[in-house]
Amino acid sequence: MDVTLIYFSQTGNTRRIAETMAEVFRETGHATQLISLKKATPQDAVTGDLLGVGTPCFSSQAPTPIKAFLQSLPSLDKKRAFVFATSGAAPGRVLHDLTRLLQDKGVDVVGGFLTRGELHHPAPCLHGRMPDRPNAADFARARRFATAIIEHVCAGRPGSVAESHPSALKPGKGFYDLVAAISTDSFLRLMLPAPKPDPARCNQCEWCVYECPTHNITLQPYPTLGDKCIRCYRCLTGCPQQAFDANWSFGNLAAWAFYNTTFERWFGDLSPGERIY
Numbered sequence: 001m002d003v004t005l006i007y008f009s010q011t012g013n014t015r016r017i018a019e020t021m022a023e024v025f026r027e028t029g030h031a032t033q034l035i036s037l038k039k040a041t042p043q044d045a046v047t048g049d050l051l052g053v054g055t056p057c058f059s060s061q062a063p064t065p066i067k068a069f070l071q072s073l074p075s076l077d078k079k080r081a082f083v084f085a086t087s088g089a090a091p092g093r094v095l096h097d098l099t100r101l102l103q104d105k106g107v108d109v110v111g112g113f114l115t116r117g118e119l120h121h122p123a124p125c126l127h128g129r130m131p132d133r134p135n136a137a138d139f140a141r142a143r144r145f146a147t148a149i150i151e152h153v154c155a156g157r158p159g160s161v162a163e164s165h166p167s168a169l170k171p172g173k174g175f176y177d178l179v180a181a182i183s184t185d186s187f188l189r190l191m192l193p194a195p196k197p198d199p200a201r202c203n204q205c206e207w208c209v210y211e212c213p214t215h216n217i218t219l220q221p222y223p224t225l226g227d228k229c230i231r232c233y234r235c236l237t238g239c240p241q242q243a244f245d246a247n248w249s250f251g252n253l254a255a256w257a258f259y260n261t262t263f264e265r266w267f268g269d270l271s272p273g274e275r276i277y
Ligand SMILES: Cc1cc2nc3c(=O)[nH]c(=O)nc-3n(C[C@H](O)[C@H](O)[C@H](O)COP(=O)(O)O)c2cc1C
Pocket: 008, 009, 010, 011, 012, 013, 014, 015, 055, 056, 057, 058, 059, 060, 061, 086, 087, 088, 089, 090, 091, 116, 117, 118, 119, 120, 121, 231, 232, 233
């Protein structure tokens, strides 16, 4: 069987889960292509017998770049696929966003996998969350899930795999699904501060131009943001010269209002005894 895995990943958590799954598929004799969203074309999703699509969770949903990619696909009638995501403790509808958009293209989604990923976000209230995740146990779960998926699809079994995360196949109606619904890109631009480039530190290396997932940064001659910022802060957290900053006073309060330990325990998937930090 030919497997194609397309993943969006900014800090490497989702990429490492994708690599782990690809390893399983290859070990069991299935030719597997692993493609970053940066390089993926709609044709990549068309070829192959099984498609896997992965993403980090942003604002309790799938981020705009991966959603836009899935929306751009042609009809993939009856193709079988699975979805996967990494998140903190408030994943909301991230898996179901991927499932829904694939189903809109006629895809038969057979399951979804979700695991934790260390959060690199500049809002002070979010610093240091889920350290060292995904860990060995998370990778082992990813391997078991990939094994279950490939066996299921090779055997031509109908329906979904038992190992699937429930939120992949059924839309949720919880607090974080509501947060996801209101957290449109324009709402986020209103609530959270814009990354501010500092020309004094910038050496015009173009790292941010290449890394910005919405192609929203141009050098004129220093980084300038357009109006498509999704507040992922990739430019700010990853710039090799640390040439971006943001004013977090109100934005930190806004982030804390929705993403605090109490809410994530009550309404997210933080289990009893598990800690965010
Ligand atoms: C801008 C941003 C927003 C995020 N929002 C959420 C969220 O709403 N809920 C959640 O559980 N995790 C959230 N996270 C955590 C990421 O989903 C998690 O760290 C993920 O593993 C990152 O994946 P990557 O390393 O593949 O980019 C957010 C991270 C970032 C950077």
